[in-house]
Amino acid sequence: MEELELRIKRVRERIAEAALRKGRNPEEIILVAVTKTVEPERIMAAAELGIEHFGENRVQEALEKIPRINFLLKRPVTWHMVGHLQTNKVPKAIRLFDFIHSVDSVRLALELSKRASAQGKTIPILLEVNVSGEATKFGFPPEEMEKAVPEILVLPGLSLQGLMTIAPIVKDPEEARPYFTRLRELRDKLAEKFPQASWKHLSMGMTDDFEVAVEEGATMVRIGRAIFGERR
Ligand SMILES: *Cc1c(COP(=O)(O)O)cnc(C)c1O
Numbered sequence: 518m519e520e521l522e523l524r525i526k527r528v529r530e531r532i533a534e535a536a537l538r539k540g541r542n543p544e545e546i547i548l549v550a551v552t553k554t555v556e557p558e559r560i561m562a563a564a565e566l567g568i569e570h571f572g573e574n575r576v577q578e579a580l581e582k583i584p585r586i587n588f589l590l591k592r593p594v595t596w597h598m599v600g601h602l603q604t605n606k607v608p609k610a611i612r613l614f615d616f617i618h619s620v621d622s623v624r625l626a627l628e629l630s631k632r633a634s635a636q637g638k639t640i641p642i643l644l645e646v647n648v649s650g651e652a653t654k655f656g657f658p659p660e661e662m663e664k665a666v667p668e669i670l671v672l673p674g675l676s677l678q679g680l681m682t683i684a685p686i687v688k689d690p691e692e693a694r695p696y697f698t699r700l701r702e703l704r705d706k707l708a709e710k711f712p713q714a715s716w717k718h719l720s721m722g723m724t725d726d727f728e729v730a731v732e733e734g735a736t737m738v739r740i741g742r743a744i745f746g747e748r749r
Contacts, residue, residue, distance in 0.1 A: 521559065521567050521744070525550075528727075528743050535731035546731060548670050549720075551741035553578060553660050554748045557586050563744065564594055572618075572739050574600025576609050583613045595643055599681075599720075599739050601655045604628045611640060618681040618720045618739070619644040621655040626669045633674030640674060643681040643720050646695045647701060651685060659703055679718030679736070680704050693726040697733035 523660050533543035546699050551572040560571060560582070571594055573579040575643065583596055596615040603619065607628045610617065620642045629745070633640045647656030657665055670677060682700045684693035700721055708716040722730025722738040730738060 521562055524744050524746075525563065525566055525568065528740055531728055532731055532738060535728040539732050541731070541734075543636055544715045545736060547737045549599070549737055550744050551599060551723075551740045552582070553600075553737050553741065555741075555745045557582050557589075559587060559745060560586055564590055568594070568744075570595045570597060570612050570737075572597040572599040572741075574598075576602070576606040576613070579613050580609060589617060597737075597739075598734060607632050609638060611638065616641045616643075618643045618737075619645045619655065620669075621647075621657060623665050623668050626672060626675060630672035630674045638674060638678050641676045643680045644669070644677070644701060645683075646675070648682045648699045648703075649685045649744060653654075654683060656682065660740075661701070662703065663710065666714070670711060677714040678717075679716050679720070680707075681720035683723070683736075684721070684730075686725070690726040690729045692732060697721050697726075697730045697735070701734040701735050 532546050536543040536546055547570055549570040549572045550563055552569045553574050595615045596613060596618045597618055598610055599618045602610055602619055604625055611632050624668055629640060639673040645656040646659055647660060649653045652686060680700055682696060684696040685714060687693050701719060704719055718736045719734050720737040722735045724740055724743040726738055
């Protein structure tokens with residue numbers, strides 16, 4: 518088996534094992550292959566090996582890759598925006614991406630709503646939460662969610678589907694667990710308070726911590742290096 522194929526197989530097995538440890542159905546977890554810095558040829562190869570969801574974190578890079586890949590692929594794939602999105606890049610982002618994981622302010626939600634509605638689209642979004650409170654991270658502070666959610670729920674052109682977070686970089690993945698637990702608990706609280714949204718997705722877990730994230734309820738894991746190798 519080719520290296521990329523083996524890596525994908527291994528990641529899928531690890532996701533399934535983590536899910537089964539918690540009595541979850543592995544099929545409810547979406548593997549988003551994060552392709553920042555990965556060249557289109559390898560992205561195409563991954564798509565041919567069965568990857569259906571891809572993530573990029575910069576609009577400029579996505580613009581150079583996504584249209585070309587979509588044109589060349591035989592069957593459509595789903596593109597996820599996982600990085601910080603500047604409001605001035607929203608029109609391009611809406612054209613390129615099918616799912617936005619990184620809505621980190623009401624201002625950004627307003628802009629997405631305005632542009633999506635103008636194009637007659639409804640775009641699925643997740644709200645990014647800065648659970649760890651690290652100053653370097655984007656995302657809503659958890660305590661601002663109860664105020665932000667009702668402001669976002671009334672906006673046309675957006676379909677709120679859940680929450681996303683990036684855990685701090687830690688040595689032992691177990692140390693990331695409390696952040697994932699907190700995101701799940703926050704989601705459960707919001708789902709109770711605002712039942713009009715779906716809240717079905719928790720986008721959490723990357724190469725170094727995805728198994729713990731799956732054990733804590735992740736429905737989307739965003740994985741780059743474990744699939745494509747170290748980035749230069
Ligand atoms: C790069 C990136 C990932 C994937 O990170 P890996 O450690 O390579 O798995 C996931 N989420 C976001 C937001 C990223 O920028």
